[in-house]
Amino acid sequence: MPEDIKPNAKRMSMIVTKGTLDWAYPPFILATTAAAMGLEVTMFFTFYGLTLLKKKLDLEISTLGNPAMKMPMMGMHMVMPNLISTVPGADAVATAMMKNLIKRKGVASIEELRQAAIEAEVKMIACQMTMDLFEYTMDDMIEGPVLGGAATYIETATKSEINLFI
Amino acid sequence: MANQVLDVKGLNCPLPILRAKKALKDMPAGATLQVLATDPGAVKDFEAFCRTTGNELLESTVDGKVYSFVIRRTA
Numbered sequence: 001m002p003e004d005i006k007p008n009a010k011r012m013s014m015i016v017t018k019g020t021l022d023w024a025y026p027p028f029i030l031a032t033t034a035a036a037m038g039l040e041v042t043m044f045f046t047f048y049g050l051t052l053l054k055k056k057l058d059l060e061i062s063t064l065g066n067p068a069m070k071m072p073m074m075g076m077h078m079v080m081p082n083l084i085s086t087v088p089g090a091d092a093v094a095t096a097m098m099k100n101l102i103k104r105k106g107v108a109s110i111e112e113l114r115q116a117a118i119e120a121e122v123k124m125i126a127c128q129m130t131m132d133l134f135e136y137t138m139d140d141m142i143e144g145p146v147l148g149g150a151a152t153y154i155e156t157a158t159k160s161e162i163n164l165f166i
Numbered sequence: 167m168a169n170q171v172l173d174v175k176g177l178n179c180p181l182p183i184l185r186a187k188k189a190l191k192d193m194p195a196g197a198t199l200q201v202l203a204t205d206p207g208a209v210k211d212f213e214a215f216c217r218t219t220g221n222e223l224l225e226s227t228v229d230g231k232v233y234s235f236v237i238r239r240t241a
Contacts, residue, residue: 033180036187037218038241106177106205116184 009040011160015153016049018166021059021098021110022066024052027166028113034162035120042160043117044153045145046127049166050134053126053141057110061094071097118144125152168200168236169193175204175232182208183215190221190239198224201235208233 012034016027027049031041045053052059063069064085070077071094084090102109108116117124124145131137131147138147157163172189174182182203189199201212209226212235216223220241227234 029180032184036180036184037215106181108178108181113180 009038010162011040011042011156012162012164013042013153013156013160014044014164014166016043016045016052016166017047019048019051019059021061021095023166024059024110025113027052027164028110028117030164031122032113032116032120035117035122039162040123041117041120042123042125042153042156044125044127044148044156046130050126050130050136052110052114053124053145054136055140055142057114059095059110060091061098063090063094069094072101073097114142118142123156125156168198170197171200171202173202175202177203178205179207179211183211186212186215186235186237187219190237193239195239197239199237199239201237203233203235204231206233208235212237 012030014027014031018024027043031043034041051057061069062085063080064082066080067082069080071080072078080094101107125148126138126141126145128147128149138145170189170193172185174185177185182201182205186199186201193199201208205211209228212223212226215221216237222238222240223235224238225234225236
């Protein structure tokens with residue numbers, strides 16, 4: 001890949017650390033939008049964020065430690081107390097509810113946004129250390145991401161106007 | 167009349183912008199694109215999109231629940 005495809009473009013970099021269905025949205029929404037606005041975007045996937053690069057996405061919502069989570073239900077907003085997460089299947093139910101809402105409200109799926117990011121030539125870096133830690137190989141991942149580490153990210157960040165940690 | 171019409175009614179952020187960008191990419195410079203959307207956030211978003219990309223926002227109107235944006239591809 002050539003180093004500078006758009007030499008005059010502004011740049012944005014992101015560290016993507018979370019791998020739940022809800023937290024997968026901010027990085028992909030911002031990456032695709034920034035790319036559409038002409039920015040050169042780099043995403044660095046580390047720890048649980050690395051799961052967002054897997055060929056088959058199987059993302060779930062976690063009801064634990066999500067105190068502001070209120071799901072619209074029967075005209076009300078239902079709170080999801082942490083205690084609910086001890087009920088077997090609670091996360092699966094919350095995930096199904098969220099996926100239903102996503103479809104009904106015309107919100108893109110993560111698969112769709114990820115594909116849009118790839119088509120927009122967003123650069124993706126998979127954290128080598130996390131790959132090793134969680135025993136993933138590049139065969140588990142989609143085509144496109146390159147392996148790198150903290151130094152690779154820092155080099156990108158020093159050249160970027162916007163750097164986000166998500 | 168715009169050269170091309172893009173209907174993104176019912177789609178939510180960031181899809182109207184992504185679809186508009188995709189459509190503009192395949193249009194010649196000077197051509198106009200009309201985007202029809204129902205996402206109220208699109209009003210501010212298309213202003214920001216056009217300012218940042220240098221494309222020209224010729225028109226931003228609303229008719230009931232449908233927002234209409236006319237963009238001239240300049241960038």
